[in-house]
Amino acid sequence: MNMHSRIGNNITISDIRIDKGPAYQELSALIDDEKVWFRFPADVPVRARPEAFIPFCLFDAMLRKVPIVIHPDFPVSAELLTGFEEIQDIYTCWNSDLNRTQLVATAGIQDEKSADVYCCFSGGIDSSYSYAKHRDKITHLLVLEGFDQLKDKSGWKKCVADRKAFADQEHKKLVDVTHNAIEFLGKRKLHWVPVLGSILACLGVTLNAETFIVPSSNTYADLFPCGSHPLLEVNWSTENTKIIHDGCEASRTRKTEFVAQFQDLLDQLQVCCYSQCDNCGNCSKCVRTSIILDVLGKNSASLPDYQSHGELKQLQPYDNGTLSYMDDFAVFMHKHGRHDIKKQLLKMKRNYIITSNMTMIAKTILGNRVRNLKQKFFPRPWEAYRTGLVARKSILDD
Template sequence: MSSTLAVRVNPPSGNEVSARFSVGKKSFTVRTSANVSLASGATPWLAPGLLAAMRQNAALDIDGPLDSVALTGAEEVQRIMSDWYPAQMHATAILQQETTNETLAGGRGVGCFFSGGVDSFYSTVKHIDEITHLIFIHGFDIPLDNEDLAERTLRTLRKAAEDLGKPLIEVRTNLRQVHALLGLDWESHSHGSLLAHVALLLTDHIGKLYLPSNRIEGELEPYATHPDLDKHWGSRGLEIEHDGNEANRPMKVAAFADSEPAMNNLRVCWWNKDNDYNCGHCEKCIRTMMNIKIAGAEGKCATLPADIPYDVYNRMYINKPGKHGAVENLKAMDDFGYRDAEMERALRDAIDRPTWQNQIFHARQLAGLAPQFAGRLSLENGHRAAVTKVDG
């Protein structure tokens, strides 16, 4: 290790904070803003700076004292990440060792990240009496320059938050793009540190944060959010808790099936151009419609049709999460004692679909025969395109 990754934190401007990440000849500014006040100081930049330094095999130099608990946690994160990804994530030195033991006021709230999907509704409904704030991040799933999709999503999330009786904190950040430019993989390395960055910026408002999980215990593997990892991103003023590993998707749907705010606002589809909710015929929608039937909640969800379009599903490209979802639903049919010959046949067929046939379905979808997938593709490309637009 010979180089240094410097993180220079700029003075805050209103509800926007920013910092310049520089390593070698590369230099990018990360900007994060919100509809509430954000914490100043260096600590919220430790998580994203640490991972960038590890990926670049550079020492980390942050200009400002760091929270003592966060600094200790960063050492644990380094140990875990370098163990999981030895070729990509290198143990590094944190040059800034000056710590702050600033005490934050007690009685602050409890936050939960909230996208309106199965995982976030599960954790929100489970901790409804404790949670005081829901948090949405534009720049996480939705590319920063897709203002139209962000606005439509926010409309539905504001309504969901209102129905749940909780304020919605709305955050915007280009950190995902900067991390991509610094070589970090979003799924494996990066997204948990973005969540930690946002959580640590919100310590004026919250003292605890629930981070909804998307894996059941037993299926956990190295991933950017993980129960072993996320707890180390906290600080003296903020506890971070990875939540929901005890349940898979059908179990989660069953758990919130009687919550009207959840069943009236559930949003799992990110590429519906026609209205603010779900398209009802992409893999994610169909997977969730099956979850709902298996969980015995048929007819309770206002935002997804009850009738599963098997003609679409049986000729659909099944990607890796889709295949995982099919295996999960097949197992859940057994666990819940749900019998449905047509669903079982469709799931078995999706799981066993020969690669050549899956590839043909994929090629057809890419050729534009199924417009909903063109939307999905442009969503993914949006992130890639946006990467080139970060200021240099």
């Protein structure tokens, strides 16, 4: 069913169930009569609770100005119901396209608390840093399939095998989760990025983790509207599960320096932009990680070595977020006496600033005419979706 073609006064979550098989167990629910599911290992305690499905409804409800209604047979954490109000405050502040909505649900008693401490663990720098910080406390590692829209299922199998080998070595339990989230949201012309952190947090609630760690991507100095954000995840916490957005105190280079103390973590790194199972060595994430390791005199068994200054072009900034990474890199290179690399980084930064400011001047002078023509003939992928984390167009642009 295409929700966009349906007229309704609410969005319903019902028929929450767990179906068990020999290889996995499936937690599913009907959202307006369409099935949404997560599949977990068969030996992990999973609860048939509604929290994991709320993020799938959130943006659609806020765009359509309709409530989310959860069948009363499936109670929701009272603490989460309170946090839901704060979540809406954040999203409506970021995006004026969104409207406040209601979560109509019965508040229910939580199950007995567990002592499990989960860390989301893709094998990248952010998750490796959070794991290294909390290594002694962590009992479970969670890896979620395909939010890089990985098409090769054999690649996912290798990703799970690699993460499991590391987890076994560390005497931790790996929990690998597959889903139909991207397909479900795509049918509604909604992107997964705005709700990624919320989905992760609610999986922590579903698994009844005592603590659930979501590694950060940005520092406190560089925060901007993002689907995984220290303001958001904490509000999905419940009486049983504390959600932590971890690592905002450290820049990317600082995180890499910290991880570089542990060769076992270096050897399992998975940082590539294009794969969950291999490192190409040529994309921006691979290049920036290999450069730092080269400067530190370190190497990773899973990552090709840095080769030449020609690879630096992969680090060319394209927005303010990547510009902050450039500043962090330049400071790191100065600190370690690599003024040759610092010089090239600052040149790329200068070129980006000049180009972006010229573009801004042109937009200011010419108004929306050029932008509208560009969007007509060269549409960006985000324009296929109904909304994003920030409003698409302000009245001030008219």
